[in-house]
Amino acid sequence: MKKYAYIGALGFLAIITTEFGIIGILPQVAEHYHISIDKAGYLLSAFALVIALTGPFMTLLASGFDRKKVMLTAITIFLVTGLVSSLAPPFWLLLIVRVLPAFLQPVYIATALSVAILQGNKKQENELMSIVFSGVAIAMVTTVPFATYIASLSSWKYSFTIQAIVSLIALCAIYMTIPSLPVKEKKSFGSQLKILTKPIFLVSTAMNFFMIAAWFSTYSYFAEYLNKAKAMDGTMVSYMLFVFGIIGVIANWAAGKMLNRNITFTTIFFLSGTLIIPLLLNFSGGNTFATICTIALWGFLYSPSFLNASTYMISSAPEALEFANSLATSFGNLGVTLGTTVGGWIIVSKGVEFSPWLTMLFGCLAFLMIALRQFLEKRTITKQQEC
Numbered sequence: 001m002k003k004y005a006y007i008g009a010l011g012f013l014a015i016i017t018t019e020f021g022i023i024g025i026l027p028q029v030a031e032h033y034h035i036s037i038d039k040a041g042y043l044l045s046a047f048a049l050v051i052a053l054t055g056p057f058m059t060l061l062a063s064g065f066d067r068k069k070v071m072l073t074a075i076t077i078f079l080v081t082g083l084v085s086s087l088a089p090p091f092w093l094l095l096i097v098r099v100l101p102a103f104l105q106p107v108y109i110a111t112a113l114s115v116a117i118l119q120g121n122k123k124q125e126n127e128l129m130s131i132v133f134s135g136v137a138i139a140m141v142t143t144v145p146f147a148t149y150i151a152s153l154s155s156w157k158y159s160f161t162i163q164a165i166v167s168l169i170a171l172c173a174i175y176m177t178i179p180s181l182p183v184k185e186k187k188s189f190g191s192q193l194k195i196l197t198k199p200i201f202l203v204s205t206a207m208n209f210f211m212i213a214a215w216f217s218t219y220s221y222f223a224e225y226l227n228k229a230k231a232m233d234g235t236m237v238s239y240m241l242f243v244f245g246i247i248g249v250i251a252n253w254a255a256g257k258m259l260n261r262n263i264t265f266t267t268i269f270f271l272s273g274t275l276i277i278p279l280l281l282n283f284s285g286g287n288t289f290a291t292i293c294t295i296a297l298w299g300f301l302y303s304p305s306f307l308n309a310s311t312y313m314i315s316s317a318p319e320a321l322e323f324a325n326s327l328a329t330s331f332g333n334l335g336v337t338l339g340t341t342v343g344g345w346i347i348v349s350k351g352v353e354f355s356p357w358l359t360m361l362f363g364c365l366a367f368l369m370i371a372l373r374q375f376l377e378k379r380t381i382t383k384q385q386e387c
Helices: 003-020 022-031 043-064 067-085 090-103 105-118 122-139 143-153 157-177 189-197 199-219 222-228 235-263 263-271 273-283 288-302 305-314 318-351 352-386
Strands: none
Touching: 003 043, 003 067, 003 090, 003 105, 003 122, 003 143, 003 157, 003 189, 003 199, 022 043, 022 143, 022 222, 022 235, 043 090, 043 105, 043 273, 043 318, 067 090, 067 105, 067 157, 105 122, 105 318, 122 143, 122 235, 122 305, 143 157, 143 235, 189 199, 199 222, 199 273, 199 305, 199 318, 199 352, 222 235, 222 352, 235 263, 235 288, 235 305, 263 273, 263 305, 263 352, 273 288, 273 352, 305 318
């Protein structure tokens, strides 16, 4: 049944609007608080770092609770965050309030994915996952650019108001649509932690980490890059986010279909963008049409990154679905932290036009991890045949 996957996607939309809605207004926030752009970037990197450090443990702790209650609790905290942030509190308080929902973000994602998969058709597992993850792409085409557009017309505070409204809608949908889903048989912590001893899983985790770091070393400063390197104003940036997102919706749908056929090929195909996009951004120069075309391709190749990374990791540890999902979320967000932090340092020390080359560097490391996993899998098959 796809209904639960779509509800999970709606909650994901609220989460992504809160986490990444800040990207389009970072320059305004930096100006309001009289801080540098890299310090404003802490609002994104700190959020991601908390997810990375606490995600797996929070997911293990929540694994025995009613799944509906877990999802409701997570979205409620996102709602509160949006409301408080819209009041423009002191920067230190804004940072704390931003970080709070990060503790339950991976819990929500892992729970929503497990609900969609367990209530659906096993043969459609990757497609159901793509529906849940489509919340990311839909946010990029609707709420994130809309929040950026509204902020460009009035105040960045309204961006957080929009985030709160989306969270409220998701909260109501989950409450009214999803039935009580108590956990019938809780898996032991030991059985789930066992996947951490599998070399193939660990290499897959590293690929996830480098892939997301690659994309976010530039994407985290999307508005700043287009402002400074491509001379686009806030309104134009919101249009670019819209283009980025609408292409991303198509990309997530395509990735879901492709993953059902070949997970490794699909991952490589979309990861190739980390090598292609930096070159195109560089050669597009001040040509607006070429830049728009590059951003469209960027949106297509970037948007399924979390879906691809999660599927790639889970394929190496299907016996611990929720825990593997939480680790995928955590290491993906650790990649967000690394990419955002190093990207901010590059911008401050070298200039914003250099950040895409960082994307290429991390992308090469991700490709190296895929090659290493292929080697380990072939070696494992050879040993099994010899036995």
